[in-house]
Amino acid sequence: MNLHGVWAIYRFEMARGLRTLWQTLVAPVLTTALYFIVFGGAIGSRMQDIGGVDYGAFIVPGLIMLTVLTQSISNASFGIYFPKFSKTIFEILSAPVSPLEVVTGYVGAAATKSVVIGAIILITSTFFVDVEVAHPAAMIAFLFLTAITFSLFGFIIGIWAEGFEQLSFIPILVVTPLTFLGGAFYSIDMLPPLWRTVSLFNPVVYLVSGFRWSFFGQGDVSIGLSLGLTAAFLGLCLVIVTWMFRTGYRLKA
Template sequence: MIVNLHAIKAIYRFEMARTGRTLMQSIASPVLSTSLYFVVFGSAIGSRVGDIGGVSYAAFIIPGLVMLSLLSESISNASFGIYMPKWSGTIYEVLSAPISYLEVVIGYVGAAASKSVILGSLILLTARLFVDYEIAHPVWMIFFLLLTAATFSLFGFIIGIWADGFEKLQIVPLMIVTPLTFLGGSFYSIHMLPPIWQKLTLFNPVVYLISGFRWSFYGISDVSVEVSILMPLVFMAACIVVVRWIFKTGYKLKN
């Protein structure tokens, strides 16, 4: 199979150019919001919480805050990126072009994931202004960052195709993903919870993402690192199956 790199590049560059036109909304706003978390939780509350697993509270919440922004922005970027061509009707030009669904997905999802990785990197740099932190496993940190961005951008791509209105684009990120992230150990270790809640929390898939990402920083985790790696891979595989079915059937694309 020959991959049309020119088509992928065209879609990718178009989507990345949109970021430049919405710089305040796409980059500046999430970074500013996360900075406020560092001020409120890291400085004001962190001094009273103390260390968690030998890590200061201000440093402990950094992986959780990065994941909080990464998950929501990956979904939003990808869903909005594919929804706008549907809304304006230009999606038919893409569907009629001599390119495969794989090339379309790589272009849109690759751009959304790139934006999220840039945002996550900026948040990590911004965190340096508020607290000192070390990255124990930088290669694994990059791996978790890229894997999470790609997986949830793919999930956002599916949401963008499913949504038939701007309101639906925000339902999953605001009503499902954000609450799961807050309840997934962004600001605390699940070992701080009562035993029954520790068991219930394990049904939250975001716990594994945050735990694995935090392990790459400080070498501590709430759950098995192997499971933290496996969970997003399984979710990505499920999303790929759904995307393939969407393009095969034309679900909400050709009607």
């Protein structure tokens, strides 16, 4: 593998994030504080514990997952879309780097930024509630797996998009609603049986549930099923990216 090429792409993408440091780091902290003020304070004070967990602490994994999902998709999609928009994508494609190295650089940078933001949100939450992680290794592994998977998904969106409208279509109109309806702020066991069954068709439920299990040792679905479906989605994304580079889909046109 051409590590110099991977490092060049990775360093460029990380430098782009540092140029927008205020938006990248400060905005998630302020957003998290507002979530805790509204959900943890105003609403949480009127709710009972969920599965023996204080509501303020219960929403921490959901908040982290909500941010990691959206940031992973946003960072990766814009990272590959901008070279297409500026026509510098042809320089990348003609450089002595393989498709695997290109994907590793872009996806690695997007996942790194998402994990850092997720860690900042976790630290910020400790100022509002008492947070204990029952399975730290599982939490870190699941965080990285989710960040890499959805950075890869964002990379696919960036290649597919032909305009800024399409670039934001899936994250805003599909991913964000699925995240809010995926048990980020509640347990699906609180829903009526019919709606709980419907919720099981929402893939975000398995992500949030698996990540919440690493905190409290309990989730809405089994941890094995959560990891299995996340790994399956990662494999699907890899297949799609491979096909895109092999055919030159919206890369060489």
